[in-house]
Amino acid sequence: MGQLRRVSACESVVEYIKNGIIDGRLKPGDRLPSEQRLSELLGVSRGTLREAFKKLQLMGVVAVKQGEGTFVTKVSPGAMMRSLSPMLLMDHSSILELIEARKIIEAETASLCCLRASPAEIEEIEAILKAMTECSNLDLEHFDELDIEFHMRLAKAAKNRVLLRILETLRDLLFEQIREVLKDPEGATRACKYHRQIYSALVDRDPKLAKRHMLAHLKNVEDTLVQMLLHEKPIES
Amino acid sequence: MGQLRRVSACESVVEYIKNGIIDGRLKPGDRLPSEQRLSELLGVSRGTLREAFKKLQLMGVVAVKQGEGTFVTKVSPGAMMRSLSPMLLMDHSSILELIEARKIIEAETASLCCLRASPAEIEEIEAILKAMTECSNLDLEHFDELDIEFHMRLAKAAKNRVLLRILETLRDLLFEQIREVLKDPEGATRACKYHRQIYSALVDRDPKLAKRHMLAHLKNVEDTLVQMLLHEKPIES
DNA sequence: AATAATACAATCATCAGATCATTGGAGGAC
DNA sequence: GTCCTCCAATGATCTGATGATTGTATTATT
Known part of the structure; x- marks a missing residue:
């Protein structure tokens, strides 16, 4: 039973990063460990980690750059506007x-x-x-x-x-x-x-x-x- | 070098689904093919497909249900406002x-x-x-x-x-x-x-x-x- | 026959291990 | 000193597998 909430692994990672920012462990501009290391650290697969990053990305919490790493975004001036969601099936x-x-x-x-x-x-x-x-x-x-x-x-x-x-x-x-x-x-x-x-x-x-x-x-x-x-x-x- | 934009596979999938909804090929309530089949159909891996679904999910375009499948949701213009709450609500x-x-x-x-x-x-x-x-x-x-x-x-x-x-x-x-x-x-x-x-x-x-x-x-x-x-x-x- | 319990198949969730592409920097050629 | 080449780090994507959950068909029970 106990179907109250089975927290998905993906969601746990999102919470982990979010809390890290909230309690100051992570600051804007910081680079997160590589996917490889972080997945080992948190005990989840890289696929799951990437899904979590996808969500955090869309929430504007982190920015992922190939060849460089994943960074906590600063609340910078309107720097990265285009990257956000397009989605126009609007009447x-x-x-x-x-x-x-x-x-x-x-x-x-x-x-x-x-x-x-x-x-x-x-x-x-x-x-x-x-x-x-x-x-x-x-x-x-x-x-x-x-x-x-x-x-x-x-x-x-x-x-x-x-x-x-x-x-x-x-x-x-x-x-x-x-x-x-x-x-x-x-x-x-x-x-x-x-x-x-x-x-x-x-x-x-x-x-x-x-x-x-x-x-x-x-x-x-x-x-x-x-x-x-x-x-x-x-x-x- | 034409680095204008290399569209990521993930983004292509997002566009594919979105366009499907726009031109009426997909309607709200429809069930998408299984991850297995759709990944073969679109020529991307299941991991990539799942990242695209993650994004579409956050945009409120699809809903994923374990054991059942992935469904097109009724989409409203307000659907995107969802991601307002990343780390707000702390102080x-x-x-x-x-x-x-x-x-x-x-x-x-x-x-x-x-x-x-x-x-x-x-x-x-x-x-x-x-x-x-x-x-x-x-x-x-x-x-x-x-x-x-x-x-x-x-x-x-x-x-x-x-x-x-x-x-x-x-x-x-x-x-x-x-x-x-x-x-x-x-x-x-x-x-x-x-x-x-x-x-x-x-x-x-x-x-x-x-x-x-x-x-x-x-x-x-x-x-x-x-x-x-x-x-x-x-x-x- | 109606209902409850079970087994099974489809599907998503997650994992593990690879290869390719991009980036930044180190080191060498000029 | 400047430019170029090469390489290591890292993300992007692929492949193939196992576990968890749901709906349904099947069976057993009354």
Whole structure:
């Protein structure tokens, strides 16, 4: 009997690593022992260990690099964005739900950002804004990255890791859609304008204004996206 | 050297399954071929296949059941929010961040609920509220379940699957804390009062009022929790 | 005939031992 | 000092096996 819970070996390994980080035995940047050694150490097979790593990878706890090893990830700035989950079998309605969620959360983080951002963080955001402005005229290539970076810095300066994590996930899910919007030079110009307004409110430490501008910005993105979705139906694989 | 991207075998399998769902070859509830057969079919080893399944599992795309097989699950846009909880939930500050996130999101869902809830949904919510009122005097046992049910019905009636999924995750992470608050009879009574106010606003279809009451409710929970955290320090492992 | 107990087959969970591919660094050629 | 080659460490993948769990067909019992 006793089917209460037979913990899988894989899950045990995940817990082991997680606890190691929690109690400080493992720190961000640390390299774990090789698969060979760790599997012997924990008494599980390499296959099981790799499944656990796969899970930890997806949770963003570790990063695996062939030829180098497996590392505890630091909570670094938006360094590794692409690696996360793609997964887009979304219909239009779910895209709209994603955007609605983003509007709600990001409007609030913009507001919190006004209250909590350090001067250094504001400077960093300014630098990104500057790069975006210069970028928008010539190089649309990296504009989308800067756009996302702007939003993520804002969210980070809001000092709430839960909201940040949620926005990171939403960002990944909406990444392709955002790119499409920004491919249009006019869309990029508009985005710049909104970003400047948000930044201005941030400098003035005006939460309500920042919230309003962010909402206007995302509403604009939403409208553009709706237009695009109405005219193009294909969902590229 | 064309190191542009060497797609890993694991990732190929993930794409294969995902595309199968997108183009309708695989439908929710379908059982995939056994690991043995599928690995031969796709030309990868079973270990690789299992790593891919691990990832798909975490993405909420498939469910693996020992002795039965691997099944395609019904996939929702909120499915990806699952991995929010890696190592969070360890110190007090992260609990407060969780509550802050909950305040922001749930206040907005209460508002949306006023705009979108069907009469039938409002009736269901009323029934839960009634049960809570009766319950609070005698049976504190199931009161917490009803409390959570109330909030979840509200979120569901807001008709946004992404926000719903986020709140489900936050609920799981905060569950123990919520229980503690409601153990106090006075806390339960207060909760009832707030719930009635929120429900009243819902009946009147007054989004702003509902939002305000929800915020007041969660602020109260937050305050109670802060008090508790100040007096008890233990962090159970 | 209906029901309970058993045996069996399918399937996932895990293990053990290999080979291939990639990375970083050591050491030599210039 | 700089560049190149080679090699050891490590992850990526493969192969083949055994244990654990589930559903079902079979049998025994009433």
